[in-house]
Amino acid sequence: MSAPVGIAVIGLGVIGRRMLEQTALRQDLRVVSAWDLDAGARTRAQADFPGLTVAADAAAAIAAPGVDVVYIGTPPGVHRHYARMASARGLKVFCEKPLAVDVDEGRQMVGELAASGTPSAVNFVYASAPAARALQRAIDDGSIGMPRAIDVHLFFSRWPRDWQASAQWLRLRREGGFTREVLSHFVFLMMRLFGDCRPIGASVDWPDDEGLCERALIARLDCNGVPALVTARAGGAGPDEVRFTVRGDRGALRLENWYKLSRSDGSAWQPQPLETGGAHDVRTAAYQAQLDGLVAFVRGNPHGLPDAATALRVQATIEALLAPAA
Ligand SMILES: NC(=O)c1ccc[n+]([C@@H]2O[C@H](COP(=O)([O-])OP(=O)(O)OC[C@H]3O[C@@H](n4cnc5c(N)ncnc54)[C@H](O)[C@@H]3O)[C@@H](O)[C@H]2O)c1
Incomplete structure (x- = not known):
């Protein structure tokens, strides 16, 4: 059996926590690291999800060994920022919707993902x-x-x-x-x-x-x-x-x-x-x-998830x- 897909979870609010709950039900996905800007959100996640590795900062979460894909579960204003950090490390991007804070930024994000050859998927669950x-x-x-x-x-x-x-x-x-x-x-x-x-x-x-x-x-x-x-x-x-x-x-x-x-x-x-x-x-x-689709996306298999474009x-x-x- 292949190794589980490793995820870095950025954003530990409503939807980030849902991702933690749902990945815990599977053998083929593993949350390797997590981070949130808000210290309270980090503490709550650590208390509610024993064994969760909360990194020192977002860069450390994304750079953690074993991460294959960065899940961006923050408000839209910083989706592009984290997509860039993921693609700079050659990682795939699984982003929450809406793609970005406005159409201009969404366009730039799509352009940057394409230019860096970063595979992307967006969570219209x-x-x-x-x-x-x-x-x-x-x-x-x-x-x-x-x-x-x-x-x-x-x-x-x-x-x-x-x-x-x-x-x-x-x-x-x-x-x-x-x-x-x-x-x-x-x-x-x-x-x-x-x-x-x-x-x-x-x-x-x-x-x-x-x-x-x-x-x-x-x-x-x-x-x-x-x-x-x-x-x-x-x-x-x-x-x-x-x-x-x-x-x-x-x-x-x-x-x-x-x-x-x-x-x-x-x-x-x-x-x-x-x-x-x-x-x-x-x-x-x-x-x-949706997570079946995420695993297939990361492994390069056919899947039904929409991309950033x-x-x-x-x-x-x-x-x-x-x-x-x-
Ligand atoms: N796919 C879905 O069904 C679905 C459902 C709800 C929300 N969403 C989307 O998910 C995203 C998050 O929504 P939510 O409801 O979880 O919001 P939320 O406010 O509950 O959680 C967002 C978290 O991101 C953190 N955050 C804010 N700025 C950050 C930054 N710069 N770096 C790291 N963390 C930061 C906040 O502290 C917060 O904990 C949004 O894009 C939203 O539209 C998707």
């Missing part, structure tokens, strides 16, 4: 969820007929959501907002399903405070001839809603919260059974499928929706 994969199969096998329309609907009673309360950068216009954080996953999914996803127009409700992120967004996109309508809002009473619906001429499919798939042939929505591939829940199944296309679409002239 929800597209690996069993519900998203089943939706893709159902569309591909023609069971809903010709796709005619896509509806994306997001509502968050509070932004950032309670489980992201420590990630206050998500409130800020510079790097945060639910359009970048959540809609980007759906833009990626639409590109994967339909081959393209081009902005047609958008209207954004911005708060008076120019430092803060959007409050609401209505947008139209064209996904290779299939029109998509996005309605999204943060703030207000009621449960959060995350819905993605593809309407064909013979049936419709709906993803809810990424982990539930329903189907309608004209009457009420019917929940669809999902394959979890041996994982005890659909969330773990999504992450483990694909993530840049997602980012360009998202930033166009948020741009004043959109």
Whole structure:
């Protein structure tokens, strides 16, 4: 059996810790080293993940013997910085989405990765969820007929959501907002399903405070001839809603919260059974499928993870929706 793939984890917040939890379930991945700018995050990670090697600084984490790939789980403003550090040591890059803090920086990052010959992959993990994969199969096998329309609907009673309360950068216009954080996953999914996803127009409700992120967004996109309508809002009473619906001429499919798939042939929505591939829940199944892709990516085998250039296309679409002239 080949040696486990060695990872350096940079960023030990919500998603970095999820990476630690999920890699611990596998034999073929090993977290060699980790680091976070925040001393409290380092201490918490060390306490919660016994055996974790927290390095003296990011450079030491990346330079640790046995690291094959650097996982960048920080806010987007420093993704490029760590990608450069990884490629300077000849390591592969597994980066969180959004790719970078803006399109210019994303472009530079893609250019630098290409120039240095650094293989990259970006963690649009929800597209690996069993519900998203089943939706893709159902569309591909023609069971809903010709796709005619896509509806994306997001509502968050509070932004950032309670489980992201420590990630206050998500409130800020510079790097945060639910359009970048959540809609980007759906833009990626639409590109994967339909081959393209081009902005047609958008209207954004911005708060008076120019430092803060959007409050609401209505947008139209064209996904290779299939029109998509996005309605999204943060703030207000009621449960959060995350819905993605593809309407064909013979049936419709709906993803809810990424982990539930329903189907309608004209009457009420019917929940669809999902394959979890041996994982005890659909969330773990999504992450483990993504990590199967990570192992294949690092070993140079075929995999389904998007690279930085694909993530840049997602980012360009998202930033166009948020741009004043959109
Ligand atoms: N793929 C997904 O499903 C998913 C889900 C949530 C978040 N994300 C993405 O993951 C990234 C991190 O999000 P999060 O929710 O974990 O945020 P977070 O704020 O919970 O964690 C980020 C961590 O990075 C650390 N950090 C900040 N600047 C740093 C620097 N210069 N060097 C090292 N560490 C630094 C912070 O101290 C913090 O611990 C973002 O890009 C976010 O969009 C992806």
